[in-house]
Amino acid sequence: xxxxxxxxxxxDHLTVQFRVGRGTVQAVSDVSFDxxxxxxxxxxxxxxxxxxxxxxTVVRVQRPTRGSIRFDGHDITAMRDRELRPVRRRxxxxxxxxxxxxxxxxxxxxxxxxxxxxDRTGTPAERAERARHMLSSVGIDPDQAGDRRPQExxxxxxxxxxxxxxxxxxxxxxxxxxxxxxxxxxVQAQILNLLAELRAQRDLTMLFIAHDLAVVKNVSDRVxxxxxxxIVEIAPxxxxxxxxxxxxxxxxxxxxxEPDPGAPRGQTLGGELPSPLDPPSGCRFRTRCPxxxxxxxxxxxxxxxxAPGHRVACHFPLAGRTATP
Amino acid sequence: xxxxxxTVDAFPDADELSDPLLQVTDLTTAFRTPRGTVRAVDGVxxxxxxxxxxxxxxxSGSGKTVLSRSIMGLLPPHGxxxxxxxxxxxxxLTAMSAKELRSVWGLQxxxxxxxxxxxxxxVKRVGAQITExxxxxxxxxxxxxxxxxxxxxxxxGIPSPEKRLRAYPSQLSGGMRQRVMIAIALACGPRLxxxxxxxxGLDVTIQxxxxxxxxxxxxxxxxxxxxxxxxxxxxxxxxxxIVVMYAGKVVERAPTATLFADPKMPYTRALMDxxxxxxxxxxxxxxxxxxxxxxxxxxxxxxRFAPRCPWAQDRxxxxxxxxRTAGSEAHTFACWYPLTNGRPSVPVTHDGVAP
Ligand SMILES: Nc1ncnc2c1ncn2[C@@H]1O[C@H](COP(=O)(O)OP(=O)(O)O)[C@@H](O)[C@H]1O
Ligand SMILES: Nc1ncnc2c1ncn2[C@@H]1O[C@H](COP(=O)(O)OP(=O)(O)O)[C@@H](O)[C@H]1O
Ligand code: SF4
Ligand SMILES: [Mg+2]
Ligand SMILES: [Mg+2]
Numbered sequence: 001x002x003x004x005x006x007x008x009x010x011x012d013h014l015t016v017q018f019r020v021g022r023g024t025v026q027a028v029s030d031v032s033f034d035x036x037x038x039x040x041x042x043x044x045x046x047x048x049x050x051x052x053x054x055x056x057t058v059v060r061v062q063r064p065t066r067g068s069i070r071f072d073g074h075d076i077t078a079m080r081d082r083e084l085r086p087v088r089r090r091x092x093x094x095x096x097x098x099x100x101x102x103x104x105x106x107x108x109x110x111x112x113x114x115x116x117x118x119d120r121t122g123t124p125a126e127r128a129e130r131a132r133h134m135l136s137s138v139g140i141d142p143d144q145a146g147d148r149r150p151q152e153x154x155x156x157x158x159x160x161x162x163x164x165x166x167x168x169x170x171x172x173x174x175x176x177x178x179x180x181x182x183x184x185x186x187v188q189a190q191i192l193n194l195l196a197e198l199r200a201q202r203d204l205t206m207l208f209i210a211h212d213l214a215v216v217k218n219v220s221d222r223v224x225x226x227x228x229x230x231i232v233e234i235a236p237x238x239x240x241x242x243x244x245x246x247x248x249x250x251x252x253x254x255x256x257x258e259p260d261p262g263a264p265r266g267q268t269l270g271g272e273l274p275s276p277l278d279p280p281s282g283c284r285f286r287t288r289c290p291x292x293x294x295x296x297x298x299x300x301x302x303x304x305x306x307a308p309g310h311r312v313a314c315h316f317p318l319a320g321r322t323a324t325p
Numbered sequence: 326x327x328x329x330x331x332t333v334d335a336f337p338d339a340d341e342l343s344d345p346l347l348q349v350t351d352l353t354t355a356f357r358t359p360r361g362t363v364r365a366v367d368g369v370x371x372x373x374x375x376x377x378x379x380x381x382x383x384x385s386g387s388g389k390t391v392l393s394r395s396i397m398g399l400l401p402p403h404g405x406x407x408x409x410x411x412x413x414x415x416x417x418l419t420a421m422s423a424k425e426l427r428s429v430w431g432l433q434x435x436x437x438x439x440x441x442x443x444x445x446x447x448v449k450r451v452g453a454q455i456t457e458x459x460x461x462x463x464x465x466x467x468x469x470x471x472x473x474x475x476x477x478x479x480x481x482g483i484p485s486p487e488k489r490l491r492a493y494p495s496q497l498s499g500g501m502r503q504r505v506m507i508a509i510a511l512a513c514g515p516r517l518x519x520x521x522x523x524x525x526g527l528d529v530t531i532q533x534x535x536x537x538x539x540x541x542x543x544x545x546x547x548x549x550x551x552x553x554x555x556x557x558x559x560x561x562x563x564x565x566x567i568v569v570m571y572a573g574k575v576v577e578r579a580p581t582a583t584l585f586a587d588p589k590m591p592y593t594r595a596l597m598d599x600x601x602x603x604x605x606x607x608x609x610x611x612x613x614x615x616x617x618x619x620x621x622x623x624x625x626x627x628x629r630f631a632p633r634c635p636w637a638q639d640r641x642x643x644x645x646x647x648x649r650t651a652g653s654e655a656h657t658f659a660c661w662y663p664l665t666n667g668r669p670s671v672p673v674t675h676d677g678v679a680p
Contacts (some may be wrong), residue, residue: 046528047499079495154385154617182526184384184555189599189611196610211528218609238606248428255529257558259600261582265562268533272498 006073007034008205009058009173012258014067023277029052029229030067035058035173040199042220042237044213044252048273049207050229055175058207059091060084072172089119091147092166096178098158102150108135109146115168134164138194156187160194167198175207181214192219213252217241222309225249228284229276231303235310245312247289283315291316336433338601339415345372346549347396347517352409354395355525365391367573368409373517378543378550380560380581382596383570389553392521392570396468398426413517418596431458435510439522441502444493451478452490452504455512462513474575482538500531504538511542518543521553536563557596566655569593571630572619575648579656587666589651589658592630594667628661636662636669
């Protein structure tokens with residue numbers, strides 16, 4: 001009954017707050033986005049802007065404070081654990097620190113088979129066979145690796161193992177939370193290519209989280225830029241690069257260390273992310289924005305469409321980039 | 326001035342000012358382990374001219390940290406063999422006693438580590454950690470050290486420095502901790518700074534800030550710098566010269582623009598190609614280097630990169646290519662079948678870097 005044209009994931013007005021002491025952390029504030037079937041949406045922004053909280057709330061490890069999450073046509077926002085179980089199987093998450101996200105006491109073959117073991121899918125022999133197959137498909141030799149434990153592997157290999165584990169239940173949605181941020185550039189390239197291959201082979205839909213826009217752009221069809229709990233810009237990847245509308249997006253682009261000695265070094269964004277306990281009034285980026293005016297301090301800019309599929313939340317979007325009125 | 330205070334005069338240059346500040350010659354550092362001897366640094370030579378920045382680049386495990394520590398003389402007391410010379414301002418550091426070295430550390434050469442959380446003392450306030458070396462090395466009294474520490478924090482871009490002096494490292498963000506590390510490293514005005522992956526693990530925005538800060542402080546203080554990283558992008562616009570390391574050895578060295586325009590060693594090219602570029606369309610397949618760097622206990626014969634090199638021939642697997650010059654003395658590389666303008670001179674022999 002599900003409409004194939006409908007998005008696989010719809011996040012609507014999502015707000016996630018944490019009470020700490022006498023304050024409230026505004027981790028995610030009124031975030032909305034869709035991820036279409038087979039699409040990869042990138043989520044980019046500095047540490048602390050709410051990327052992981054967004055990912056964790058989508059898989060319902062974290063409860064939303066407000067807003068809704070629809071997955072494959074079902075509203076999962078308030079589902080109880082029992083109802084959630086079959087849904088959770090269809091969405092899996094991989095993390096930044098591959099070594100500590102794998103159980104150090106288990107053998108690699110057991111770790112990879114575990115999702116099936118928990119669900120009691122098939123016989124032990126069938127599960128072992130599927131785990132072997134999955135390990136091969138992520139580039140790990142099951143004969144050599146199966147009996148070893150995670151500590152014996154490099155960061156890149158552990159990330160391959162966690163990808164294998166995540167794919168065992170044949171999920172529709174894979175949430176990758178900074179999967180390459182702790183890896184060398186050479187290993188990063190291997191993992192990014194592996195994700196691209198798996199995505200094509202398995203029709204995966206992905207939410208790909210990272211703080212490096214060049215990495216995010218490489219894997220994503222569309223990119224959402226997050227700042228202090230809010231989406232400040234969202235656009236198809238190539239469009240975002242060609243015509244960034246938000247000053248923060250431009251700053252993220254300028255910060256990328258391009259492997260080109262002749263590249264002009266852009267203006268470095270000063271300061272750090274303000275405290276989410278007490279976000280700035282108006283536009284949350286105004287305290288670091290080179291173009292901020294008084295208006296930015298009093299009026300919050302809404303996310304408006306400046307070109308088809310390209311939305312920006314800024315009172316003064318970058319010049320020459322406002323194609324549509 | 327108190328008699329305990331060391332100054333630059335206490336360590337005069339024994340050589341000409343036009344000579345390199347640091348000259349490392351045939352440095353080898355090996356660890357004895359139960360499984361065998363790990364030759365982490367194997368016959369490395371490099372020189373760093375005054376006021377310049379040399380980038381040292383290679384994948385994890387290529388020996389960058391051991392090289393930095395070996396230059397400093399900061400190695401474990403047992404189970405290490407070091408040979409070769411490290412000439413700093415005309416004096417051989419490898420011939421110095423531990424006591425003499427202590428007058429070099431911090432005062433002449435300082436190191437900035439990748440992970441400030443482990444390099445800083447977690448139970449000691451930031452202020453105490455900075456004033457400690459000011460009092461020890463520069464003989465300052467408490468008040469003077471405190472004032473200098475606050476000024477240092479301000480100079481590394483830390484807002485409300487007086488307040489931060491009372492903070493513990495865990496109360497600071499990653500970027501702020503790295504700024505504190507830099508303040509500590511620069512407290513006694515070193516002439517050479519060894520920055521070992523100072524921005525690995527930080528957000529790209531904070532990385533740019535820290536690299537800008539290092540460059541600015543370097544200009545102001547006429548410092549010489551070695552910038553260690555696994556990411557060629559980090560040094561592309563920040564280093565005068567780049568040294569590429571693989572499996573404990575230098576495999577290529579060139580002025581930065583030359584290295585990017587005309588890499589000779591396939592490994593250098595592969596490192597460049599593995600970086601995603603913003604200008605490439607989304608979905609662009611990245612060039613990768615198949616496999617992993619070799620074990621340093623029993624490295625492959627011949628060229629150490631041969632097992633992963635797409636252009637390796639029989640000769641590469643049996644005979645080790647020496648470092649030789651490419652055109653000018655400033656550009657050296659170790660490869661039997663060097664690239665010309667990034668292109669190979671032999672056909673691809675196995676999967677690896679996309680040609
Ligand atoms: N369980 C929690 N309790 C309190 N604050 C939290 C919790 N989880 C996250 N936060 C805060 O929410 C904000 C967003 O965090 P996070 O989603 O982890 O950001 P990112 O993944 O973009 O680095 C941060 O300020 C973080 O400290
Ligand atoms: N104290 C030690 N004992 C044994 N091996 C070591 C020691 N320190 C480093 N190594 C080995 O030396 C090699 C080079 O390490 P390192 O210099 O840290 O590499 P990099 O900094 O380039 O990632 C690695 O194989 C590492 O395991
Ligand atoms: S061509 Fe031969 S010598 Fe050159 S890098 Fe490849 S394996 Fe080494
Ligand atoms: Mg996170
Ligand atoms: Mg290192």
